[in-house]
Amino acid sequence: MIFTLTMNPCLDRYIYVDDLKLDDTIRAKKVVDYPAGKGIDVSRVIKELGGISVAISLLGGDTGRKIEEMLDMEGVIYTTIRVSVETRTNIILETNSGQFRISVPTKKVSRKKLETVLEVLNAIVRKGDIIVISGSLPTGVSPDFYTGIIFALKQWGVYVYFDADGEKLKSGLLGGPDVIKPNQHEFERLVGKKIEKFEDFIEQGKKLILEYNLKEILLTLGSKGALLLANDEGYFAKPIDVPVNSAVGAGDSFLAAYVLMRDKGRYEAFKWANAAGNAAVMTPGTELCKKDDVLNLLDRVQIERIY
Numbered sequence: 652m653i654f655t656l657t658m659n660p661c662l663d664r665y666i667y668v669d670d671l672k673l674d675d676t677i678r679a680k681k682v683v684d685y686p687a688g689k690g691i692d693v694s695r696v697i698k699e700l701g702g703i704s705v706a707i708s709l710l711g712g713d714t715g716r717k718i719e720e721m722l723d724m725e726g727v728i729y730t731t732i733r734v735s736v737e738t739r740t741n742i743i744l745e746t747n748s749g750q751f752r753i754s755v756p757t758k759k760v761s762r763k764k765l766e767t768v769l770e771v772l773n774a775i776v777r778k779g780d781i782i783v784i785s786g787s788l789p790t791g792v793s794p795d796f797y798t799g800i801i802f803a804l805k806q807w808g809v810y811v812y813f814d815a816d817g818e819k820l821k822s823g824l825l826g827g828p829d830v831i832k833p834n835q836h837e838f839e840r841l842v843g844k845k846i847e848k849f850e851d852f853i854e855q856g857k858k859l860i861l862e863y864n865l866k867e868i869l870l871t872l873g874s875k876g877a878l879l880l881a882n883d884e885g886y887f888a889k890p891i892d893v894p895v896n897s898a899v900g901a902g903d904s905f906l907a908a909y910v911l912m913r914d915k916g917r918y919e920a921f922k923w924a925n926a927a928g929n930a931a932v933m934t935p936g937t938e939l940c941k942k943d944d945v946l947n948l949l950d951r952v953q954i955e956r957i958y
């Protein structure tokens with residue numbers, strides 16, 4: 652079974668306006684809400700592509716219930732760890748001149764509730780299962796939280812995909828995940844320098860693989876394509892020329908497709924991941940990839956073995 656864990660889920664509120672004007676009332680043309688947070692996004696894409704996963708997340712208040720209702724409507728299976736604080740609402744402003752994304756913090760979640768997360772995982776996740784741990788942590792939760800959770804899951808024989816940024820990514824790596832999926836900025840923050848050349852991504856990636864005993868690094872590079880780096884082989888996926896509507900959730904769509912298709916082997920799974928990531932870019936708003944777009948793009952993905 653595939654599980655996803657979203658410690659800091661959100662409702663993504665997408666507000667369409669013409670333009671932002673200081674000191675004036677801006678009338679929104681349209682407001683659309685989506686259930687979100689990176690792990691929830693992954694579960695929604697897995698469902699869209701015909702797979703099954705269980706989205707585990709911490710939800711609270713009316714927003715938390717609304718997210719559950721939306722997941723119910725989409726047929727996404729979920730397990731909620733109910734918290735007493737209201738789940739956050741992230742704002743995405745779509746203006747004529749581009750997109751502004753405002754990610755808001757969540758209120759503090761009690762220490763006891765955090766301990767519950769490990770208990771819930773222990774109760775439902777089994778040896779041989781797969782888990783995708785994605786996104787930020789609620790306010791006040793130390794990045795070490797990810798070290799502990801991932802370490803425990805590895806002890807139980809669970810295969811861990813991990814997607815986080817900054818200190819959370821660094822801390823989570825100490826727990827020993829199998830695969831990480833940074834984007835270019837996250838990767839550069841992790842290695843502590845700006846990277847211009849492909850060879851440097853590969854060299855730094857190989858170092859990380861050895862240092863943390865990673866099975867794979869899935870490195871998404873936006874309009875420059877994507878890299879799959881493993882100890883014994885590496886692949887480069889060329890960028891596809893698609894209409895760019897919204898990059899929100901492209902990385903989550905990429906990861907979801909990779910995880911779902913992993914049994915087809917690295918090459919095929921990477922192909923699906925690139926088709927899904929690009930399909931998400933085509934879809935407006937915080938809509939994730941659509942299955943038909945993914946299927947249409949599959950033939951256009953060009954992958955090259957680089958070592």
Ligand SMILES: O=P(O)(O)OC[C@@]1(O)O[C@H](CO)[C@@H](O)[C@@H]1O
Nearest residue numbers: 663687688689741754786787900
């Ligand atoms: O604040 P986090 O947990 O890092 O990310 C949350 C978020 O920005 O990630 C998704 C896109 O990947 C959005 O749907 C959502 O608003």
